[in-house]
Amino acid sequence: MRALLVVNPKATTTSERSRDVLIRALRSAVDLRVEFTRRRGHAVTLVRDAAQHGVDVVVTLGGDGTVNEAVNGLMGALPYLPPMDGTTPAERLPALAVVPGGSTNVFARAVGLPKDWIEGTGVILEGLRAGRFRTIGLGRADDRYFTFCAGFGLDAGVIRRVERARSRGRVSTTALYLRSTFGEYLATDRRHPAISLERPAETAVDELATVIIQNTTPWTYLGDRAVSPNPDASFDLGLDVLGVRQLAVASTTRTVTQILSPRTNPHGRQVVQLHDVHEFTLLARRPEPFQLDGDYLGEREKVRFTSVAQALRVIC
Template identity: 45%
Template sequence: MRMLPYAAVMRAVLVVNPQATATTPAGRDVLAHALASQVKLDVVETDYRGHAMAAAAQAAVDNVDLVVAHGGDGTVNEVVNGLLAAGGAAEARPMLGVVPGGSANVFARALGLPRNPVEATHILLRALEEGRSRRVGLGSVDIGAGQHRWFTFSAGMGWDADVVADVDRKRGKKASPALYARVAAARYIRPGHSRPDLTIEIPGEAPIEGLRLAFVSNTDPWTYMGTRAIHLNHGCSFETGLGLFALRTMRMPTVVRHISQAFSANGETKGKNLVRRDDVAKIIVSAAEPVRLQCDGDLIGARTRVEFTSVPGALAVAI
């Protein structure tokens, strides 16, 4: 646990996504007022994709102490990528604060934060008052051409990334568990394109070929459907390496079996068509044809080779 600077002299930036599912002008104002009572605060409202990343990167350049993300997982992911864009020592980076404002809020809930923004704000304020923080590991994605992308809870290649792409195209609709479920079912029934086989390489193991999808987790749960957690790698946490969940077939019995297991209370996943690993330092996924990639529910694009790396203790979170 790292002791934070005395809150009254901290400099902070609040990054708000006004388009997120559960953010409102009134909620933004309450949050800003509460934070301003303890820190020297600037507020940034995002109005384009990448704005949160740019704001967080500028905050890091300006040596701000704390950046608070108020929005969904996409906003949090952008802020995290902005904070880490300049590299350097983990201890020198601004801390992250999170107040949920999206539909799933996977990263915040995996940290133990409540879905209610007011309750989460109270926890953040107490952390500042008491000097509490938690250092968490992150996943780093090498997407080629010297480009990297960080993810906080999950990344995937194949079916889930196709679903993210389809939801992206429905931007006029509010993201919700029901929307994702409908899109996932439609994409499963009508893939829209061939699904090339994936090959996975893990240090110390022979390459695993003939896989149909690959999910990489940085924590557990993998995601939520409303109040229900979906567990793919129950042994995964912010203090361990990455988790891998991959399937050799997308046939209906296999998919139904593993969806049922993922919704179970103990999150135990097993089966002859499943390849699962926990606490892995590095995972390489490749394919003969480009396959879509998503990180924290944000579509990155199609790639033929992606390298996922666990980075322990990459970021401090005020909690």
């Protein structure tokens, strides 16, 4: 079995020694090639090329951003692979294995892998030897795929603030996210919601201030606590959507409390929730911040979302 290991050398929870241990462990099970990412987007190219040349498994060591790039590399290789009638994308593409090496590792935990990279490696080795995997669906935003979440508006603005703080040397912590959320909330134009959601053959939903899209649950973690605005989201279904109309202090406080509660789904006059949606478009009257899988991707005025069923096999 041929495998590619894509390593993000800046992964926050691993060291050179731990990477050496991982490489030796994987080489005991597969014919392994190791590549280190050198810039943002590099993993996309590495994985796409490996998939086109017949690798069987792609393993990532990094956080959710590295996973997202690897997934986009895999899906980007699909048009270049030999056609196979009646097969799903997952059956044509190499499998994906994820060793958690970031600060949060939402995707790895969502597919059931342990938070610790050593334990996660053990699970992956067992899965490789037993041929054990699960097939998942993905989300797609315009021409880019995502594994667990997307955001348009406030939550993407928070990620923008966090990334700027990290570029100045700040460490990614729960406290940093909370401060960034408060700062972004104060800076947002709360009186003039600019986002509309359109679906085929459905009435448009207008005047949304922020929209959270999930392909699975949870949306994120605060420490070890899972947070999920759309608790019924699943890799096996379409996309789930939470839109918030107004960001007044009282209603926003109530919605955030509901989101953080493990027992209460978000609800109320200011909340719009959609389950198992396969296609929709977000449009904004002014440029809004946009993120996929926790990576800030700039400002957009329009994004088309689709659900891609049975897209990928994940070793777990």
